[in-house]
Amino acid sequence: MVEKGAGKGLxxxxxxxxxxxxxxxxxxxQGKRIMGYLCAFTPVEIIAAAGFMPLRIKGDVNEPITxxxxxxxxxxxxxxxxxxxxxxxxxxxxLDGIVIPHACxxxxxxxxxxxxxxxxxxxxxxxxxxxxxKPSLDxxxxxxxxxxxxxxxFAGREISDQSLTQAIRLHNQNRxxxxxxxxxxxxxxxxxxxxxxxxxxxxxxxIPVTEATELINNVVEEVKQxxxxxxxxxxRLMVVGGQVDNIDFIELIEDxxxxxxxxxxxPGAREFFSDVADTxxxxxxxxxxxxxxxxxxxxxxxxxxxxxEYLEQRFGHxxxxxxxxxxxxxxxxxxxxxxxxxxxxxxxxxxIESKGIPVLYLEDEYSMSTIGRLRxxxxxxxxxxGSK
Amino acid sequence: MKSQYFAGVDxxxxxxKVVIMNRAMLASVIGPTGPEHRKLANRVMEEALAQASxxxxxxxxxxxxxxxxxxxxxxxxxxxxxSCHARGVSYLLPRARTVIDIGGQDCKAIKLxxxxxxxxxxxxxxxxxxxxxxxxxxxxxLGIKLEDMGRLSLExxxxxxxxxxxxxxxxxxxxxxxxxxxxxxxxxAGLHEAIAARIHxxxxxLKIEREVALTGGGAKNIGLVKALEAKLGFPVLxxxxxxxxxxxxxxxxxxxxxxQAAASGTPLPRSERRLQEVTLFTR
Numbered sequence: 001m002v003e004k005g006a007g008k009g010l011x012x013x014x015x016x017x018x019x020x021x022x023x024x025x026x027x028x029x030q031g032k033r034i035m036g037y038l039c040a041f042t043p044v045e046i047i048a049a050a051g052f053m054p055l056r057i058k059g060d061v062n063e064p065i066t067x068x069x070x071x072x073x074x075x076x077x078x079x080x081x082x083x084x085x086x087x088x089x090x091x092x093x094x095l096d097g098i099v100i101p102h103a104c105x106x107x108x109x110x111x112x113x114x115x116x117x118x119x120x121x122x123x124x125x126x127x128x129x130x131x132x133x134k135p136s137l138d139x140x141x142x143x144x145x146x147x148x149x150x151x152x153x154f155a156g157r158e159i160s161d162q163s164l165t166q167a168i169r170l171h172n173q174n175r176x177x178x179x180x181x182x183x184x185x186x187x188x189x190x191x192x193x194x195x196x197x198x199x200x201x202x203x204x205x206x207i208p209v210t211e212a213t214e215l216i217n218n219v220v221e222e223v224k225q226x227x228x229x230x231x232x233x234x235x236r237l238m239v240v241g242g243q244v245d246n247i248d249f250i251e252l253i254e255d256x257x258x259x260x261x262x263x264x265x266x267p268g269a270r271e272f273f274s275d276v277a278d279t280x281x282x283x284x285x286x287x288x289x290x291x292x293x294x295x296x297x298x299x300x301x302x303x304x305x306x307x308x309e310y311l312e313q314r315f316g317h318x319x320x321x322x323x324x325x326x327x328x329x330x331x332x333x334x335x336x337x338x339x340x341x342x343x344x345x346x347x348x349x350x351x352i353e354s355k356g357i358p359v360l361y362l363e364d365e366y367s368m369s370t371i372g373r374l375r376x377x378x379x380x381x382x383x384x385x386g387s388k
Numbered sequence: 389m390k391s392q393y394f395a396g397v398d399x400x401x402x403x404x405k406v407v408i409m410n411r412a413m414l415a416s417v418i419g420p421t422g423p424e425h426r427k428l429a430n431r432v433m434e435e436a437l438a439q440a441s442x443x444x445x446x447x448x449x450x451x452x453x454x455x456x457x458x459x460x461x462x463x464x465x466x467x468x469x470x471s472c473h474a475r476g477v478s479y480l481l482p483r484a485r486t487v488i489d490i491g492g493q494d495c496k497a498i499k500l501x502x503x504x505x506x507x508x509x510x511x512x513x514x515x516x517x518x519x520x521x522x523x524x525x526x527x528x529x530l531g532i533k534l535e536d537m538g539r540l541s542l543e544x545x546x547x548x549x550x551x552x553x554x555x556x557x558x559x560x561x562x563x564x565x566x567x568x569x570x571x572x573x574x575x576x577a578g579l580h581e582a583i584a585a586r587i588h589x590x591x592x593x594l595k596i597e598r599e600v601a602l603t604g605g606g607a608k609n610i611g612l613v614k615a616l617e618a619k620l621g622f623p624v625l626x627x628x629x630x631x632x633x634x635x636x637x638x639x640x641x642x643x644x645x646x647x648q649a650a651a652s653g654t655p656l657p658r659s660e661r662r663l664q665e666v667t668l669f670t671r
Contacts, residue, residue, distance in 0.1 A: 358508075376455075377511060380470035384506045387471070 009218035010196060016203035016215075017247070021092065023207040024055045028094045033155075036092050036120075038083065039243070040271040040294060041101040041128060043286050046148055048167040048209060050155040056205040056267070057092060058245040059083040061368050071113050077106040077337045078366035079243055084110070087118055097122025097154065099147075102129075104298045104340050122154045130300045132292050141287040148283065164282040167209075171276065174204075174213045178272035181220050185261045186325055189232050192223045194239070194260025195247045201267035202245050235385045236326055238262040240318060240348065241333035242297075242341050249333060249364070249371050256378045258385075262325035264318055270296060273317070297340035311351040318348070322357055329385045331378070332361045358384060392448040392646065395436070396638030397429055397463060398472065399456030402492025402520060403605065404428050405635040406436040408447070409643070415439035418631055421456065429460045430663040444661040449642035453634050455493075464658045467641055469634050470498055470509050475644075476637030477601045478504025480627045485597040488587065488616070488624075489633070490606025492520040497591040510593050516555040518586035520605045523612070526579050529559040530566065537576050541611030547577035558582065576611060584615035601625045603633040 016023060024034045035052040037044070044054040059082030068085035086092075097120045102108045108125070115123040127143050129136035152158045178201065184191040200219055204212035235258040239250065243266045250260050263269050274293035279285035291299070295317045303310045312319070321327065330352050334341045349359050360381040364370050391410055398405040399421055408415040415436040422428055429452075437444055444462075452463035453472040460466075469489075477487045478500060487498040494513035501507050516522050527534045548570055552558040558579070565575050583606075600620060606612055607630035617623055627633050649656045 373513065376468050376470070376513075377509075380468040380506070380509060383468060383471040384509075387505050 009215070009222035010200070012215055013196075013200040013203040013219060016206055017199045020058055020202070021055060021206055023211070024053060025094050027053060027208070033096045034094060035097050035099060035122070036095040037099040037101075038080075038107055039101055039103040040266045040296070041103045041290055041298070042099050042126070043101075043144060043147075043290055044209075045164060045167040045171050045276060045282075045286055046144070046151060046159065047099065048170070049159045049163040050151045051157075051163075052096065052151075052155070053208050054205075055092070055095070056245075057083050057087065057098075058202065058206075059366060060086050061246040061248055061366055061371065063089075064367070071117055072110055075337055076110055077104075077242075077335050077339075079245075079335055079338075080106045080110060082366055084114065087114075095120055097124070099124050099126065099151075101126040103296075104338070106337065106339070122151075124150055129291070130298065132299060132301055137287055137291055140291050141283055144283050144287055161282055164286075165278075168276045168278070168282055168285065170209045170213070174209050174216070175272045175275055177213050177216045177220070178204075181216055182262075182269065182272075182325075184220065184223060188236070188326065190236075190259050190261050191226055192219070193254055194237075194250045194263070195254055196223075197260075197263075198244065198247045198250050198265075198268070201272070202247075205267050233257055233259050235259070235328045235382055236261045238264070238318075238321060238325065238327040238330045239333055240264040240330055242266065242335060242338050244268070244333065248368060249374075252371060252375060253331065253378055256375065256382055258329075258382055262321045262327055264295070264321065266296075269317075269321065270294060297344040308354075311347060311354075314344075315348055315351045318352060319355055322352070322355055327357060329358045329360065329381060331381070332359060334361070334363055336363055336365050392643070393440070393442060393446055394639040394642040394646070395433070395447050395450045396472070396635040396640070396642065397433065397450065397452045397454075397457075397460050398469065398632075398634040398638060399429060399452065399454040399459065400469075400491055400634070401455045401494065403631060404432050404454075404456070405632055406432045407632055407635040407639050408436050408440045408442065409636070409639045413636065414442075416629070416632055416635070429456075429462075433462070434663060444663065447661065449646050449656070449658070451638040451642040451645075453638040462659050462661065462663065464656070465642070465645065467638060470496065470511075471506060472634045472637035472641060473603055474498050474500055474504065474506045474637065475640050476633035476635075477603060477627070479636065479640055480633065481599070481601045481625045483599045484601035484625055486591070486594065486600045488591055488600060488602050489604040490518075490520060490587065490602070490612070491604045492524075495519050495587055495590065495604075495606075497587075497594050499594045499597065508594055510590055512590055517553050517558075518583055518590065522555045522558070522583050523579065523606075523609065525555050525559045526562050526576075529563050530572065530575065532572070532576075535608070537579075538608070538610035538612065540573050541576040541580055542573070542614070544571070544573035544577035546574055547581050548574050550578045550582040553582075553586070577615075580609070580611040580615040584612060584619050587616065588619040596620065598622060599625050601627065603627060603630045605631060 028034050033052045035047045036055050036057050047054040065085045067088045068081045100111050111125045148159050237258045276289045277285040352359050394409050396407050404419050404421045406417045417432045417435045419432050450463045452460035452466050453469045457466040477484050489496050495518045496511040498509045499507045552561050602624045
């Protein structure tokens with residue numbers, strides 16, 4: 001269990017981050033069953049309700065991809081290839097299974113590779129539609145019920161409504177705690193750095209949800225003690241992108257003389273800013289949240305009204321964060337071969353710029369050697385913001 | 389009041405440039421960048437000071453820029469080449485709204501507003517195609533001097549198509565064309581066409597605004613300049629010495645900083661005015 005007091009907040013997060021998955025391995029040895037998953041679109045509530053601990057599979061920018069290429073072509077996004085590469089090298093061999101949602105093509109179309117190469121006792125693909133209309137929602141709900149039954153059979157017991165409702169409550173509490181943490185980023189200077197937030201949230205998706213809530217709470221209490229002693233930096237930035245599960249890029253920005261005060265990332269605001277509603281059939285609330293509330297480029301929202309209104313529908317959450325967190329500039333941080341975010345770059349850029357906020361678009365390859373090369377662009381962007 | 393002098397040191401991947409300015413440019417030195425940046429920064433700075441007949445202590449402020457900017461121990465401040473090129477061009481060619489800098493190992497495009505401030509930029513430093521390195525490798529393959537390429541290409545009656553975008557393969561392709569008997573000027577014109585297409589498509593992401601200024605080593609190649617102008621559909625502006633734009637911009641930004649600090653009364657931290665012999669490689 002996570003204890004309270006000194007060393008139980010940021011220091012504990014650092015330990016879980018450095019030795020990612022260590023808590024899951026420890027629990028596994030005590031008899032807990034662990035279910036790996038990819039992407040924020042996996043409904044972790046169902047996994048937790050079945051008695052498993054969900055563990056988000058993470059890549060490693062410091063580990064060169066050496067084994068994955070034999071199984072996965074290089075047109076697959078480098079993040080997914082890195083996740084697969086570290087899995088092949090045994091990082092997650094203690095898992096009882098893996099759940100993969102139909103998030104993007106790089107994830108979906110490699111499901112069979114994950115399933116047959118890693119051969120976990122359980123594998124499941126959740127077929128998730130990309131549109132958000134009523135028929136799509138109905139379809140998705142049916143898919144979630146299929147998953148619920150399938151996982152229940154593997155667990156050896158049906159997943160009851162009661163256990164689902166309980167899991168939903170715990171995850172909503174966890175999300176509320178993250179939002180409380182984000183409040184501390186609104187101050188100037190922020191009470192917590194962007195690198196600390198990302199490190200903490202990565203740690204949080206690698207431990208059981210109740211422990212994660214407590215860990216985040218400890219950090220909130222710890223950083224509140226800091227008061228206003230932190231160095232003022234000239235710019236407050238927001239980072240928008242896919243899954244950023246290493247702190248190196250965020251650190252590079254903050255070492256260059258800016259604070260990262262807001263994000264639309266995973267793990268980050270994208271997955272912690274919306275809750276599952278309390279519905280008579282708990283699956284209804286889950287379906288509604290994952291299909292309609294999470295704002296990710298993989299989900300297509302049908303165009304209604306003018307182009308301006310359409311942009312507001314799709315990217316309004318970014319605009320709200322720019323306003324609430326007093327953001328001076330936005331960094332679009334997109335992995336090469338990330339189709340969903342790559343497609344959205346021009347629209348996102350024009351939306352953010354229409355708010356009078358400069359945008360730096362960076363394409364990266366999810367590797368430490370390429371991250372370093374972005375330094376000059378980031379510094380030039382900060383100079384641009386400084387001379388405005 | 390004692391006159392003030394500003395130095396700009398631009399350590400590019402291929403060439404190192406230093407200027408000393410007060411109201412006008414007093415000295416400028418250009419030398420090849422070796423593997424040991426710091427040694428070189430010392431040497432070119434020494435040369436520039438001799439040219440300007442100034443002791444180092446008289447230099448009010450030193451700004452370093454370029455790929456090797458962190459390796460200038462005597463610099464008071466490091467500023468990226470994006471900001472420095474923008475400042476240099478807006479001083480030399482005030483009508484420019486877009487800057488295309490073709491360097492030895494990268495290529496960048498910068499969009500400026502009416503005040504000469506950077507609005508947006510794009511950069512390619514991942515791939516040699518579209519940079520000076522592409523022409524260097526090709527010149528080597530053809531057995532000619534890099535600086536002769538521009539002049540030679542103007543003699544071409546037509547140009548060959550270079551299919552490879554990869555620099556290494558393009559060099560091989562060029563040698564094959566030569567052995568097929570294709571005249572040298574047509575091959576070089578083809579190379580210029582290929583690199584211009586590459587640069588033009590990158591710059592296109594900025595929504596090009598006139599006037600366009602061309603800087604860096606690539607701007608010294610008349611064949612490449614003509615090829616780019618053909619793609620753009622209008623003539624470009626060229627500074628008197630395209631290699632110096634970044635260093636001039638660095639010196640001017642130093643001047644701006646000193647002026648601002650004096651106006652607000654804030655003290656400016658400065659590095660020691662000493663040329664140290666430092667080496668990058670520890671033994």
